[in-house]
Amino acid sequence: xxxxxxxxxxxxxxxxxxxxxxxxxxxxxxxxxxxxxxxxxxxxxxxxxxxxxxxxxxxxxxxxxxxxxxxxxxxxxxxxxxxxxxxxxxxxxxxxxxxxxxxxxxxxxxxxxxxxxxxxxxxxxxxxxxxxxxxxxxxxxxxxxxxxxxxxxxxxxxxxxxxxxxxxxxxxxxxxxxxxxxxxxxxxxxxxxxxxxxxxxxxxxxxxxxxxxxxxxxxxxxxxxxxxxxxxxxxxxxxxxxxxxxxxxxxxxxxxxxxxxxxxxxxxxxxxxxxxxxxxxxxxxxxxxxxxxxxxxxxxxxxxxxxxxxxxxxxxxxxxxxxxxxxxxxxxxxxxxxxxxxxxxxxxxxxxxxxxxxxxxxxxxxxxxxxxxxxxxxxxxxxxxxxxxxxxxxxxxxxxxxxxxxxxxxxxxxxxxxxxxxxxxxxxxxxxxxxxxxxxxxxxxxxxxxxxxxxxxxxxxxxxxxxxxxxxxxxxxxxxxxxxxxxxxxxxxxxxxxxxxxxxxxxxxxxxxxxxxxxxxxxxx
Amino acid sequence: xxxxxxxxxxxxxxxxxxxxxxxxxxxxxxxxxxxxxxxxxxxxxxxxxxxxxxxxxxxxxxxxxxxxxxxxxxxxxxxxxxxxxxxxxxxxxxxxxxxxxxxxxx
Amino acid sequence: xxxxxxxxxxxxxxxxxxxxxxxxxxxxxxxxxxxxxxxxxxxxxxxxxxxxxxxxxxxxxxxxxxxxxxxxxxxxxxxxxxxxxxxxxxxxxxxxxxxxxxxx
Numbered sequence: 001x002x003x004x005x006x007x008x009x010x011x012x013x014x015x016x017x018x019x020x021x022x023x024x025x026x027x028x029x030x031x032x033x034x035x036x037x038x039x040x041x042x043x044x045x046x047x048x049x050x051x052x053x054x055x056x057x058x059x060x061x062x063x064x065x066x067x068x069x070x071x072x073x074x075x076x077x078x079x080x081x082x083x084x085x086x087x088x089x090x091x092x093x094x095x096x097x098x099x100x101x102x103x104x105x106x107x108x109x110x111x112x113x114x115x116x117x118x119x120x121x122x123x124x125x126x127x128x129x130x131x132x133x134x135x136x137x138x139x140x141x142x143x144x145x146x147x148x149x150x151x152x153x154x155x156x157x158x159x160x161x162x163x164x165x166x167x168x169x170x171x172x173x174x175x176x177x178x179x180x181x182x183x184x185x186x187x188x189x190x191x192x193x194x195x196x197x198x199x200x201x202x203x204x205x206x207x208x209x210x211x212x213x214x215x216x217x218x219x220x221x222x223x224x225x226x227x228x229x230x231x232x233x234x235x236x237x238x239x240x241x242x243x244x245x246x247x248x249x250x251x252x253x254x255x256x257x258x259x260x261x262x263x264x265x266x267x268x269x270x271x272x273x274x275x276x277x278x279x280x281x282x283x284x285x286x287x288x289x290x291x292x293x294x295x296x297x298x299x300x301x302x303x304x305x306x307x308x309x310x311x312x313x314x315x316x317x318x319x320x321x322x323x324x325x326x327x328x329x330x331x332x333x334x335x336x337x338x339x340x341x342x343x344x345x346x347x348x349x350x351x352x353x354x355x356x357x358x359x360x361x362x363x364x365x366x367x368x369x370x371x372x373x374x375x376x377x378x379x380x381x382x383x384x385x386x387x388x389x390x391x392x393x394x395x396x397x398x399x400x401x402x403x404x405x406x407x408x409x410x411x412x413x414x415x416x417x418x419x420x421x422x423x424x425x426x427x428x429x430x431x432x433x434x435x436x437x438x439x440x441x442x443x444x445x446x447x448x449x450x451x452x453x454x455x456x457x458x459x460x461x462x463x464x465x466x467x468x469x470x471x472x473x474x475x476x477x478x479x480x481x482x483x484x485x486x487x488x489x490x491x492x493x494x495x496x497x498x499x500x501x502x503x504x505x506x507x508x509x510x511x512x513x514x515x516x517x518x519x520x521x522x523x524x525x
Numbered sequence: 526x527x528x529x530x531x532x533x534x535x536x537x538x539x540x541x542x543x544x545x546x547x548x549x550x551x552x553x554x555x556x557x558x559x560x561x562x563x564x565x566x567x568x569x570x571x572x573x574x575x576x577x578x579x580x581x582x583x584x585x586x587x588x589x590x591x592x593x594x595x596x597x598x599x600x601x602x603x604x605x606x607x608x609x610x611x612x613x614x615x616x617x618x619x620x621x622x623x624x625x626x627x628x629x630x631x
Numbered sequence: 632x633x634x635x636x637x638x639x640x641x642x643x644x645x646x647x648x649x650x651x652x653x654x655x656x657x658x659x660x661x662x663x664x665x666x667x668x669x670x671x672x673x674x675x676x677x678x679x680x681x682x683x684x685x686x687x688x689x690x691x692x693x694x695x696x697x698x699x700x701x702x703x704x705x706x707x708x709x710x711x712x713x714x715x716x717x718x719x720x721x722x723x724x725x726x727x728x729x730x731x732x733x734x735x
């Protein structure tokens with residue numbers, strides 16, 4: 001039997017953040033994780049995060065993971081891998097399987113940060129090799145460097161489905177469609193748009209009827225559904241695919257808390273079975289805390305803050321800091337968490353149809369149904385302006401707590417106004433120097449630099465480009481619309497890749513000037 | 526134990542459905558029809574279903590199917606899935622070979 | 632080839648030493664310490680096992696060791712989660728049939 005001041009289960013964003021905060025206050029911390037690598041799902045997240053500086057905005061998830069690990073290491077946090085917690089008891093006794101032995105530990109406090117597991121839906125053929133979870137796809141391509149398949153259909157249009165679809169494209173796979181039974185896209189519009197402009201079609205109000213194949217997936221048939229999710233006859237569409245990927249939500253992995261006797265509830269807004277916790281994560285069992293997805297499905301950014309809160313609370317629980325210090329720290333974390341929980345995708349708005357922005361602008365219905373804002377809709381958003389010379393065009397059309405664009409512009413051209421969720425706009429009289437920092441720093445890849453009239457009948461559009469092979473200057477191809485359809489001939493006139501862009505290359509294409517506000521992606525011919 | 530299930534409710538006869546052969550528990554290969562029948566056999570709680578059919582008792586320990594089973598049982602009983610208590614959680618949380626318990630280190 | 636030679640964000644992956652292993656009697660190559668399932672996938676293997684009752688094929692599903700659909704017989708031992716078990720030189724990997732190796 002070994003005793004620790006705090007035992008943390010799960011070395012993901014919440015667990016590591018909790019460990020760091022507790023260790024900073026001088027606690028002896030151990031983190032157990034059943035996986036062979038720490039970081040939870042962070043190392044699979046290769047996109048830039050949303051939020052503000054405090055939330056690690058515009059930093060890619062795997063880099064945040066590296067930062068957390070480094071900090072935990074420097075603070076002397078002990079992270080034990082391949083250590084499966086198989087039992088947790090009310091007296092904070094923890095049974096851990098390490099290698100081929102069961103070890104007993106006793107914690108003065110315990111923080112459960114076990115995260116979530118993927119939900120699945122059933123359809124004929126769902127057990128065939130080639131039907132996989134979205135997490136599996138991420139693990140294969142972003143951790144092990146292997147493509148999950150050649151041609152893939154994605155089921156689920158929440159942020160996971162959208163982000164993983166984009167990552168599949170980055171890995172060199174073809175995504176034939178994104179399908180969702182819901183009538184509206186569940187994830188951020190900007191995530192949908194960056195996939196849509198490459199030509200991936202969205203099928204909302206559709207579901208999988210059947211996956212075909214004897215030994216493995218050879219195709220999939222989808223069908224349209226009515227308002228009650230019942231299939232509509234004669235609406236089937238067939239796709240030849242080798243992989244079907246499911247991104248249909250997450251459920252908290254809260255069984256350990258239930259085992260320990262924590263009072264649980266089934267809360268659909270939090271994703272399923274969750275412990276009843278106070279605002280800083282303490283469960284009904286004194287000294288057992290929960291942080292991150294295990295106490296309610298949210299983003300990694302909020303999981304990190306919840307972890308910090310739990311870390312500070314255990315420090316106070318054990319007398320390492322006084323109540324005053326705890327309160328002042330929690331006040332800061334509270335404010336951070338609160339700002340993340342704003343906007344139309346806030347947990348409180350889950351499942352609600354929001355028809356206009358906080359500014360009172362009507363949301364694009366096409367964006368919610370098809371994944372892109374139509375040409376005649378885009379003009380009503382504040383970031384879309386017309387000016388002479390090169391200027392940013394910000395196609396940010398939903399209230400999301402995110403503001404790296406505002407900090408990116410050294411000339412102060414861009415502002416989100418007083419609230420972090422407001423739609424960014426280009427300030428009057430501001431001078432754009434075409435540096436491209438706004439384009440590269442937008443986590444939603446929604447900013448373009450446009451010169452609407454170069455004087456010779458052409459226009460230039462600079463767009464974020466995160467694919468290989470990177471087209472060379474002089475390459476002639478097509479300008480694609482927001483829907484991903486070929487619009488016009490386009491020529492690459494500049495490709496910029498500098499360290500500060502963090503792998504977001506800036507590709508500038510020349511298009512006929514009538515397409516300046518329409519062409520949003522480049523495709524080689 | 527489970528408080529929600531009022532066993533005096535009449536849930537009617539078992540009526541076959543076209544997708545009864547849909548596999549739900551991937552590990553133990555239990556179908557939707559078997560789960561629905563189990564409810565009509567009187568297994569109204571998830572813990573009973575688990576003992577009766579072995580759903581969620583395979584290698585993955587219900588990681589994939591428990592939510593699906595819950596939905597099917599709830600629909601059959603005409604209650605919301607949120608009203609059904611999940612099956613008991615107990616050690617070992619993950620499949621563990623007997624020989625490992627045999628080498629328990631205290 | 633399903634391996635990603637260079638990724639636009641992650642760059643080139645550092646691979647372990649190339650090792651040889653056997654899958655159902657056939658010699659195959661993979662990288663040391665990568666999950667067995669990844670080496671199999673790179674070699675085009677989709678079916679990891681056949682189920683006990685219905686004899687249906689299963690393969691990689693969750694890829695993180697939770698679902699256990701990818702279990703195979705490795706070095707004579709059944710129920711090995713190939714998605715989280717590192718590949719070693721000379722490993723003998725067999726498709727699992729129920730709880731035993733195919734043809735055993």
